[in-house]
Structure formats: structure tokens, C-alpha cells
Amino acid sequence: MQKTVQKRTLKTRARLIEAAEDVIERNGYQALRVEDVVQAAGVAKGTFFAHFRDKDALMEMLIGERLVACFDQVEQGSAPHTAPEIADALQPIHAFMTSERYVFDLIIRYSGATAITEIGPIARCFERYVHLVAGWLETAKVRKDISPDLLAEGVQAFAIQSMSLKFCALHEAESFSDRLEIYLDAWLTPAA
Amino acid sequence: MQKTVQKRTLKTRARLIEAAEDVIERNGYQALRVEDVVQAAGVAKGTFFAHFRDKDALMEMLIGERLVACFDQVEQGSAPHTAPEIADALQPIHAFMTSERYVFDLIIRYSGATAITEIGPIARCFERYVHLVAGWLETAKVRKDISPDLLAEGVQAFAIQSMSLKFCALHEAESFSDRLEIYLDAWLTPAA
DNA sequence: CTCCAAAAATGACCGTGGTCAATTTATAAG
């Protein structure tokens, strides 16, 4: 039983990814067609699916990479201590997640791994989100009656709610960041 | 400029809907194929798309109807007063929403109307959810420092979070209802 | 009844994601 991976494989895969990134650069994630990618990469269609389970798998990888970069950026900054500061600190992540409706939908769809064996970059980012925020909350001026982890899960829930409403015509009145701040203030620092 | 609607139209539409419901009855929402529906209804494929903008439009209608029925049922019951009672009262709605992954995804996708002119039954149900819960909260034993509407939006956010995690292999430990109760208790009756 | 314009239905056709048996290419062993 051989399991050698030929150099060719890595080259082809790299060409496919680069081609996909070019296509996305020009027209956004939503407009990507597998045909365009394989033509730009100079390979046959079947080759694409030998490298990626399906189109979504490529998208999960590419969007996941960008998302990871957003997290890296956010983790560079210093820890925020109040609800508005937290909302502000998370802004780069939320901005990318809502940059395209397609991107938001895909991220939500892949936010939970269906099986342990297929935990992808996006599902990992959702765990990282909770850990990151929970870390901040340990030393932040917030309620202490429940665990930082639970508080952080709530922050995530409110962020998703706020992002959903951003795409909703019924709730155009408030801006995304205003809404999130209101939620987080009520969740993290309740008055009664 | 005539705009008469022939009787035929209503009949064909009814046949399509009945056929779709039969197909769903047998194999669930996810497995529905337009080909199967038109064949069962005894019409051509083009006819389907003369009656429904696309497959999703039919799905939104059918799932929306079932969702409305769930709300009607929940509204029959008496108003709950505590966090666990609220979670319990909403159970029929949450149960249907998570009955199939496909159903949950479609509901989330249609929960926000993209344009005012196309507010569908599902988007309307999301508004109804907030109004329903806000009504309960007015007389419930919960924090009073923020408005019932905002509190209700939070309940919705936590419910969606809990439902998402139900489909996630990383969070199988806790059951859906346990998780929702923990969230709602922390959100509605904070200790500090 | 006949006639005709609008409404409805039709089905061949298209776009795009995805499959798979057949072919080509890389590499290790002799």
C-alpha cells in the first residue's frame, strides 16, 4: 500500500487555489463558477473535484483562511474592557462575515461541524471566537454571576443576530454596530 | 388590459401544492425534486415556474405554513412566566424548525426579508416570535431594566444559537432544551 | 354560435455542480 503524494498534486492544487482567488478578487465569492476556476488553472473539471470534495469545500477553505486572518488581526490588539469596546474590537471579524450575503450564509452553514472528523476552519473559528471573548471577559467590567464561557457564547449569539438583521429590510433603522452595542450592554452589564 | 385569472390556474396551483406535500410527506423537505412534483401533478416543468418564482419560493410557502401552524398552537396555551416555562412554551416552534437541517437552513435564510416588497411568511413569523415573547415578558418574572421587545429579541438570538448547536457535533454534550434554559435564565433573570 | 386576444401550459433547451470509466503520468523495484 503506497501513499506517496506526487509533487504534481501540490502544484495543481496551488494553481486551482490561485485561480479561485483571482476569480474571487474580480467578482466576489458569490459569482465564482467551477468552470471559470478550472479554465483559469488550465485543468479539467474532474481534477477540481479530485482536489476538493465539492465547491463548498473550496469556499470553506478560502473563506476560512480570510476569517482566520481577521482573528489574528483582532488578537493583536489589546483586550477591551467594556461592552462598546468589545463590539469595536470584534469589528474586523464582523465586517468580513457580512461583506457578502453569500459569505455570511456559508459561514453560518459551516459554523457547526456535522461530524467530529470534519471540523473545518470555520467551525474552528467559532470556537476561537468564544475563547477569545471569554478571555477578554475574565478581566472586563462585566457581570460575574455566570462563567466567561457562557457570557462569550451569548456575545456570539447577539453578534449573529445583529449580522442577520443587517441583511433584513425590516430592520434598516439601526446600524449593525449600534444594535450590537445595545445587545451587549444589556447582556454583559445588566442593571437589575 | 384584462387581468382575469382563469379557474384552471387555481386548480393547477392546488394540484402542484398537493403533489409537493405528498412528496414531502414521503421523503421530507430536503429530498423534494421539482421533476417529481410536476410529474405527480401531471403538468410540465415550465408550469411549475409559472406558479412559483423558484423551488425556494414553494418551500418558503410550505414551511411557512407549517411554522404559522406552530405559532397558532403555541398562542393557544397560557402565557409562561419563568425562563424554563418560556423555553417549554416555545418548544413546538423550535421542534419544527430543527426537524430537518434543510428546514432550519431555509428558515434562517428567509428569516430576514431582503426587500420590503417581498416579506414572506417566514420573515413574518420572526416578527411574530418577538411580539409573542415580548407579550409574555410584560407580565413575567424577569428583569425590567430593558424593554420587553429587546428582551424578546435576545430570546430569539439564544434560541437560534441553541438550534445551531443542535446540528453541531462539537456540542453534543448538552441537549437543546437544557442549553436554551441556561441561556434564558442568564438573560432574563440575571443575579448581578 | 364564431372569432380573437389574453392567459396558461408546454417541453426542448441551457447553466452549473458533480461523477466516473478510461487514459496518462510519476515513481519505485528489478
Place this chain on the structure above:
DNA sequence: CTTATAAATTGACCACGGTCATTTTTGGAG
């Protein structure tokens, strides 16, 4: 260098949602 075998690639093909020019049906006017 050959040869055997597994890995990689190919492209014709399929499934399914969706379109649209053409045909059929309806129902009111004369």
C-alpha cells in the same frame, strides 16, 4: 533502462434547477 502499479488527470456524461419561444386553452364580445 524497463516494467509494474498506484496516483493523477481527463472529458464525456448525468442530475437538477430554471428559461422561453411556441402552442393550446379560455372566456368575453359581436
